[in-house]
Amino acid sequence: MVDFYADWCGPCQTMNPVLDEVxxxxxxxxxxxxxxxxxxxxxxxxxxxxxxxxxxxxxxGKILWRKGGYMTKRDLLQAMKGFVG
Structure with missing residues (x-):
């Protein structure tokens, strides 16, 4: 999964621990x-x-899923579990 972010982006910084946990x-x-x-x-x-x-x-090389914006840990984990079986 690729996380498109910027250092100045507050929501991006907020998502870092969520991404790490997932x-x-x-x-x-x-x-x-x-x-x-x-x-x-x-x-x-x-x-x-x-x-x-x-x-x-x-x-x-193929896109399976994409989403923009803040996500809760639960929502992101649920979305990813659909792809890792």
Whole structure:
């Protein structure tokens, strides 16, 4: 999963511990990559990221799921469990 974020983004900072907890609970079944849109604007443009935080889950180069904005731990964990079986 790629977390599109910026250092100045308050909701992005709020999501960091939520993301860490969800990834830990999924026990390595999903890897988290953080992509700073200020340092990589071309990647944000390529994937149509218009607001942050924004998350895209990839499997073998294909987008399986995407969502923008703040999410509760419960909602994010529920969404991810649908992909890790």
């Amino acid at each position: 990834i830990a609970e999924l026990d390595g079944k999903i890897k988290l990559f953080k992509l700073n849109i200020d340092k990589n604007p071309q990647a944000a443009q390529q994937f149509g990221v218009r607001s942050i935080p924004h998350y895209i889950l990839f499997k073998r």
